[in-house]
Amino acid sequence: MSLVPSVYYLRILPEIILAVFGLVIMLVAGPARHGSRARVCGWIAFVGSILALLSVLVQAANPGTAFNGMFRVDAFTTFLHVVLIAATAVIVLLAMDYLPQQKLERGEFYALLLFATIGMGFMVGSVELIMIFIGLEISSISTYILCGYRRHDGKSTESSLKYFLLGSFATAFFLYGIALLYGASGTTDLYAMAAQGFHISYGGISNAELVLAAAALMFIGLGFKMSVAPFQIWTPDVYEGAPALVTGFMSAGPKAAAFAVALRIFYVALHGSTGAWFWMVWAAAILSMCLGNLGALMQNNLKRMLAYSSIAQAGYVLVAFAALGQAGASAVLFYLAAYVAMNIGAFAIIAHFAHSEERYVNLHDYAGLGFKSPWLGFCLAVFLCSLIGVPLTGGFFGKLYVFQAALHSHLIGLTVIGLLNSALAAFYYLRVIVYMYMRPEEEPIAQSRSNAPLFVAVAACVLVTFWLGIFPSTALAHALKGAQQLLH
Numbered sequence: 001m002s003l004v005p006s007v008y009y010l011r012i013l014p015e016i017i018l019a020v021f022g023l024v025i026m027l028v029a030g031p032a033r034h035g036s037r038a039r040v041c042g043w044i045a046f047v048g049s050i051l052a053l054l055s056v057l058v059q060a061a062n063p064g065t066a067f068n069g070m071f072r073v074d075a076f077t078t079f080l081h082v083v084l085i086a087a088t089a090v091i092v093l094l095a096m097d098y099l100p101q102q103k104l105e106r107g108e109f110y111a112l113l114l115f116a117t118i119g120m121g122f123m124v125g126s127v128e129l130i131m132i133f134i135g136l137e138i139s140s141i142s143t144y145i146l147c148g149y150r151r152h153d154g155k156s157t158e159s160s161l162k163y164f165l166l167g168s169f170a171t172a173f174f175l176y177g178i179a180l181l182y183g184a185s186g187t188t189d190l191y192a193m194a195a196q197g198f199h200i201s202y203g204g205i206s207n208a209e210l211v212l213a214a215a216a217l218m219f220i221g222l223g224f225k226m227s228v229a230p231f232q233i234w235t236p237d238v239y240e241g242a243p244a245l246v247t248g249f250m251s252a253g254p255k256a257a258a259f260a261v262a263l264r265i266f267y268v269a270l271h272g273s274t275g276a277w278f279w280m281v282w283a284a285a286i287l288s289m290c291l292g293n294l295g296a297l298m299q300n301n302l303k304r305m306l307a308y309s310s311i312a313q314a315g316y317v318l319v320a321f322a323a324l325g326q327a328g329a330s331a332v333l334f335y336l337a338a339y340v341a342m343n344i345g346a347f348a349i350i351a352h353f354a355h356s357e358e359r360y361v362n363l364h365d366y367a368g369l370g371f372k373s374p375w376l377g378f379c380l381a382v383f384l385c386s387l388i389g390v391p392l393t394g395g396f397f398g399k400l401y402v403f404q405a406a407l408h409s410h411l412i413g414l415t416v417i418g419l420l421n422s423a424l425a426a427f428y429y430l431r432v433i434v435y436m437y438m439r440p441e442e443e444p445i446a447q448s449r450s451n452a453p454l455f456v457a458v459a460a461c462v463l464v465t466f467w468l469g470i471f472p473s474t475a476l477a478h479a480l481k482g483a484q485q486l487l488h
Contacts, residue, residue: 008066011073013059014052014081015121021048022114029107041107042096045114049089052117056081069189070128076482079333080124080260084253087340088117091249093457094348098245102356104149113249116142120257127268129178129188132261136174136225139254140167146249147242153357159241166224166234174221180214181269183207193269208273215270215277219284222265225258227251228318229287232311236295239307244354244361247303248347251310252340259317259336263329263486266321271487274324281322285414288315289421296428300363302350305428306343309387312425313339316402319418323405329483331401334476338386338394338468345461346383349376352454366432368441377436379458384429386465389422394468401476 009016025041025048060078065071092110099105119139126132144167148160178188184207185193223231239247266277292312299305317339320331353369353376354361370377386393389400399422406415468475 004067007062007064010058010062011064011066012071012121012125013055014085015118017052017055018048018085018114018118018121021045021051022111022118024048025107025111025114029111038099038105038107039096041110042092042099045092045110046089048114049085049092049117053082053085053089056085065127069191070131071122071125072127073125074482074485075478076260076263076333076486077125079337079478079482080256081121083256083337083340084117084120084124087249087252087256087344088113090344090348090457090460091245093453094245094248094351096453097451098243098351101352102150102243102358104243109146109149112142112146116146116249117253120253123257124260127190127264129181129190129265132264133171133175133178135257136261137171139257140171140225143246143250143254146246147238149243149246153241155241156243157241159238162234162241163238170221170224170231172221173217173224177214177216177218177221180210180217184210184214190264190269194271197272211270211273212276215266215273216280218265219262219277219280222258222262223284226255226262226314226317227288227311228284228314229291229311230284232288232291232314235311236299236304236307239310240301240303244303244347244351244358247307248344248351251306251347252344255310255314256336256340259321259332262321263332267324267329267486278322278324281318282411282414285315285318285322286417288312288318289418290315293421293424293428296425299428302361302363302366302432303358305432306346306350309425309428310343312421313343313387315421316399316418319411319414320402320405322411322414323402323409325409326480326483326487327405327408329486330476330479331398331405333479333482334401334468334472335398337475337479338398338465341461341464341468342383342386342393342395345458345465346380346387348454348458348461349380349383352376363432363435364439364442366435367439368436370433370436372441375455376458379462381433381436382462382465384432386469388426388429392466392469394465394472396469397472397476398468 025044029041059073063073116139119135122135123132126135144160144164147163148157150156182188185196227235289312292308292315295308296305317332317335320328386395389395403415
């Protein structure tokens with residue numbers, strides 16, 4: 001008789017599949033370090049990602065907790081597993097074109113992607129602080145290595161080193177937060193803390209100060225991962241130095257997982273102390289939107305522009321976060337799903353146009369590309385329109401639900417600032433489209449041949465972007481169910 005019930009394994013089946021395929025790739029990657037054989041590792045990773053994505057159905061059919069209540073399968077976990085594993089599958093497909101182009105074709109790239117996704121899976125499903133910390137570290141260590149994947153490039157190495165050093169500081173803050181919260185509650189289980197109810201009254205109860213300090217420290221740690229101001233200073237340099245495809249992955253997966261952890265901690269464990277952390281989130285939302293958009297306005301390098309843009313986008317998510325309740329949590333989930341699709345799609349096309357060693361990533365390099373490469377030009381325009389929030393795209397309903405949730409919570413000032421920032425952001429996104437379709441080509445750039453994996457990956461991102469913009473009700477219903485089960 002097994003000491004561990006078999007249903008526990010079903011509840012972490014996606015992580016088990018990803019781990020098995022990651023280890024297989026590590027075994028295959030040895031003799032397939034260079035050349036076309038490394039592509040085999042890509043297909044193994046893709047099959048593993050698809051099987052993990054399908055296994056989410058098995059996971060969802062077996063809701064409940066596992067391993068002494070440390071891991072919880074509910075609609076919230078399922079929603080984020082689908083988003084994160086689908087994002088990984090798309091990145092794996094894109095890497096099959098990108099890595100040979102950049103002369104980086106090595107099998108371990110795919111294994112690191114799968115291991116990072118395992119960490120993110122544990123982050124979104126764990127309801128115990130130590131497990132969350134372990135998931136965070138598994139994801140972070142893989143991402144640090146991926147940032148420096150172009151080993152012979154100084155910028156890539158600098159990017160990895162900066163991300164590692166600042167990430168270590170952020171982890172330390174998060175860990176101190178865990179220690180203080182444990183000291184205040186005597187448990188690391190988030191739902192056990194919720195049952196205690198921390199009603200902060202600034203001196204009203206003995207552990208109030210500890211809880212307040214823990215909330216601040218954990219927000220700093222997670223704020224770094226979410227790239228929200230004032231903890232965003234690393235973002236432009238790291239995004240610029242990392243390989244473009246890794247940047248796309250970082251801007252979507254780890255960020256979405258960090259927001260999921262923040263929802264579990266602040267909405268569940270610290271629900272009773274909302275008054276203590278609300279204004280911290282409120283101020284970070286305004287700072288992120290304003291600093292992100294103003295920074296993006298001044299950029300000519302598209303990777304840096306999207307880096308600042310990602311800070312602003314995190315600010316919009318914080319607007320929904322500050323709205324609290326079911327409406328706020330569901331708006332966060334829907335926005336994350338739309339953001340992952342449109343941002344990965346945009347970075348995929350930038351990575352493709354950039355050529356070897358990413359020489360063509362400035363705005364003037366995009367002059368005339370809309371006519372020279374009509375399909376990819378159209379797709380990039382769709383993703384940029386979605387980031388603006390144009391109707392019929394996922395970004396439109398994402399922002400609509402965010403601001404609707406904020407208005408429902410009477411956050412009028414935050415909503416007005418968010419709307420003004422959305423209008424400001426339209427300028428730099430539209431500027432790229434103007435260059436693609438209204439400016440003559442300055443320097444002829446030989447285009448790489450678009451291959452099938454790139455076409456499929458970009459088409460999938462476009463379809464999801466339009467699906468969320470034209471038929472948002474299905475995704476919203478799942479987001480609402482996820483939010484409901486998160487709070488109960």
